[in-house]
Amino acid sequence: MADIDAFLARHGFDSHARRPLAGDASARRYERLAAPGGDSLILMICPPEGRAALDAFVAIAVHLTGIGLCAPRLHALDREAGLAVIEDLGEIQVAGWAEAHPRDTTPYAIAIDALARLQAAVPPPGLAALTPSVGAEMIAPLGEWYAPGLDLRALQSALHDTLEQHAPAASVLALRDYHAENLIWRPERAGTDRIGLLDFQDALLAPPEYDLVSLLRDARRDVSEDLRHAMMQRFAVATGRDPEAVAAACAALGVQRNLRILGIFARLARRDGKTRYLALMPRVWRQIRADLDHPALAGLAPLAAAIPAPEETAA
Numbered sequence: 001m002a003d004i005d006a007f008l009a010r011h012g013f014d015s016h017a018r019r020p021l022a023g024d025a026s027a028r029r030y031e032r033l034a035a036p037g038g039d040s041l042i043l044m045i046c047p048p049e050g051r052a053a054l055d056a057f058v059a060i061a062v063h064l065t066g067i068g069l070c071a072p073r074l075h076a077l078d079r080e081a082g083l084a085v086i087e088d089l090g091e092i093q094v095a096g097w098a099e100a101h102p103r104d105t106t107p108y109a110i111a112i113d114a115l116a117r118l119q120a121a122v123p124p125p126g127l128a129a130l131t132p133s134v135g136a137e138m139i140a141p142l143g144e145w146y147a148p149g150l151d152l153r154a155l156q157s158a159l160h161d162t163l164e165q166h167a168p169a170a171s172v173l174a175l176r177d178y179h180a181e182n183l184i185w186r187p188e189r190a191g192t193d194r195i196g197l198l199d200f201q202d203a204l205l206a207p208p209e210y211d212l213v214s215l216l217r218d219a220r221r222d223v224s225e226d227l228r229h230a231m232m233q234r235f236a237v238a239t240g241r242d243p244e245a246v247a248a249a250c251a252a253l254g255v256q257r258n259l260r261i262l263g264i265f266a267r268l269a270r271r272d273g274k275t276r277y278l279a280l281m282p283r284v285w286r287q288i289r290a291d292l293d294h295p296a297l298a299g300l301a302p303l304a305a306a307i308p309a310p311e312e313t314a315a
Contacts, residue, residue, distance in 0.1 A: 004045065007083045008033075011076035018043070028053075032088065041075060046082035054082060057201035059124065060175075061086075064197055067121040069114055070186070071197045089196030092187075095180035095221055105227055107185045107195070108215070111178075112231050114192040115211055116238035119172040123205060129170035130206040132163035135256045141263025145270060147307055155307075158300045159256060166296050167207040167249040167256075174206035175199075178214040180221055208239060209249040210257075217254045217287045219261055219280050251294035255304060258288045266313070281310035 016033035031043040064071035072086035094107045136156040143152035184196030216228045236243040265277040292301040
């Protein structure tokens with residue numbers, strides 16, 4: 001606490017009132033810093049092992065603002081202490097707006113437009129790539145934490161083949177956690193500046209549909225089939241991709257992401273005591289089953305269908 005106080009004083013923020021913000025699945029913490037005049041900033045507090053993520057956050061934020069997207073600008077940084085003061089993009093999450101305004105799909109439409117702009121730009125160098133092999137390896141937590149008796153190798157092999165066929169190219173920057181709780185809605189702004197981007201320190205190169213799936217197969221909230229199909233079509237038009245290829249890639253990447261998420265949520269609950277994630281598992285499970293119905297996943301479906309439902313596991 002003394003280090004934080006000294007950091008804030010050193011950069012002229014010691015008069016700001018501090019209010020903790022809700023955390024996420026990581027060990028990072030956030031506080032809103034409210035100035036006496038009413039303006040606010042965000043304090044990011046990273047543990048020692050999170051310094052690389054802090055570096056990545058800063059680098060990706062600079063890239064995003066450089067291509068005209070809305071990401072937090074840096075006001076102060078102490079890398080060794082794991083502290084940063086960043087721009088406050090606002091308090092209205094797309095998730096909260098959608099809950100209060102269920103008929104207003106504009107935030108989702110603008111999130112698609114932001115993805116199109118993101119993918120039209122050359123990605124920054126040095127990023128890891130989500131190849132089919134990496135995508136298959138990423139579901140390892142499923143076997144370790146969610147379904148220990150699973151024939152994981154066979155499932156990974158089938159998943160690799162599916163990704164190789166329908167989502168082979170790690171060609172664009174993906175922010176990775178591109179979902180409604182990480183997007184800030186700014187209705188008073190214009191264009192893609194209406195969507196504020198957060199939580200992108202784990203960005204990587206991925207197939208174009210990866211972030212689209214993160215948005216439309218949201219583990220934390222239901223997205224209607226009508227909205228999902230409309231946004232997939234909007235994405236296809238905005239990026240010049242074939243709608244059928246987009247749908248097949250979304251199904252393949254949706255299963256890949258959600259198989260991994262089941263394992264991660266089980267680990268958070270069992271190992272870290274974050275049992276609130278258990279309540280999200282049934283939705284994730286339903287999404288997997290829905291994507292397995294796509295004809296493109298015929299080779300993967302028999303193996304993935306054998307994965308037990310959340311109520312059948314000890315998670």
